[in-house]
Amino acid sequence: MIARWFSIALIALSAVAAQAAEPSPPARLAPVDEAAMDPSFVAFRNELKAVIARKDAAKLFTFLASDIKLDYGGGYGGPEFHKRWKPFDKDTLVWKALSLVVDNGGKFPVPGGFAAPYVYAAFPEGFDAFEVLVVTNRDALMRAAPQSDAAVVRKLDHDILTIIKSGHRLQHEAGPNDWSEVKDVAGKQGFVRDQDLRSPIDYRAIFEKRNGKWVMQTFIAGD
Numbered sequence: 344m345i346a347r348w349f350s351i352a353l354i355a356l357s358a359v360a361a362q363a364a365e366p367s368p369p370a371r372l373a374p375v376d377e378a379a380m381d382p383s384f385v386a387f388r389n390e391l392k393a394v395i396a397r398k399d400a401a402k403l404f405t406f407l408a409s410d411i412k413l414d415y416g417g418g419y420g421g422p423e424f425h426k427r428w429k430p431f432d433k434d435t436l437v438w439k440a441l442s443l444v445v446d447n448g449g450k451f452p453v454p455g456g457f458a459a460p461y462v463y464a465a466f467p468e469g470f471d472a473f474e475v476l477v478v479t480n481r482d483a484l485m486r487a488a489p490q491s492d493a494a495v496v497r498k499l500d501h502d503i504l505t506i507i508k509s510g511h512r513l514q515h516e517a518g519p520n521d522w523s524e525v526k527d528v529a530g531k532q533g534f535v536r537d538q539d540l541r542s543p544i545d546y547r548a549i550f551e552k553r554n555g556k557w558v559m560q561t562f563i564a565g566d
Contacts, residue, residue: 371503372461378448378457381457398438440513450465456550472544476506476523476542477503480499480538483535486533486535487533506525509525513546514545519536522534522536544565
């Protein structure tokens with residue numbers, strides 16, 4: 344059931360904008376977190392957050408499904424996760440990537456299944472997930488140039504922004520000098536730090552309850 348929902352969700356994410364006769368989609372995506380609906384998931388997630396915070400690579404593998412899905416080409420399982428992410432290495436980016444997913448809400452699309460982060464799980468219809476970025480920092484600024492001292496075009500508050508020109512980096516890889524050129528729903532254009540933006544098709548996770556135990560069943564990016 345989880346896998347079937349996941350396929351349906353991916354189709355919805357790539358949908359084109361709604362027809363003009365239909366109501367305009369919201370221009371913001373406020374954080375959403377339905378975790379409290381299932382105390383067992385809250386407990387699981389809190390334990391996982393603690394593992395991530397202390398960078399406990401050995402313990403991390405006990406939270407992963409034995410068949411965890413890692414891409415659309417057949418990559419799966421703990422050994423493949425180890426090969427790709429190298430969680431025991433001091434320079435691994437896995438902890439930042441995981442925390443950006445686990446710490447940022449999500450939804451229960453079906454009983455016994457939780458999708459995170461909210462940017463993916465709650466992404467609204469009416470937008471093309473490949474053409475927009477979501478502001479995840481409520482204090483983010485749009486600037487007139489890709490510089491921290493450039494004039495402020497406007498303050499942002501979880502806006503959904505259309506990409507004009509971007510070499511947008513995955514959020515966990517973005518540095519302070521990485522920017523995307525974007526425009527808001529009113530047509531205002533400017534630059535926003537990639538650290539403050541997330542693509543709906545950036546890394547996301549699907550958690551599944553199997554035989555009474557929660558596990559991370561999917562950790563994947565792209566389409």
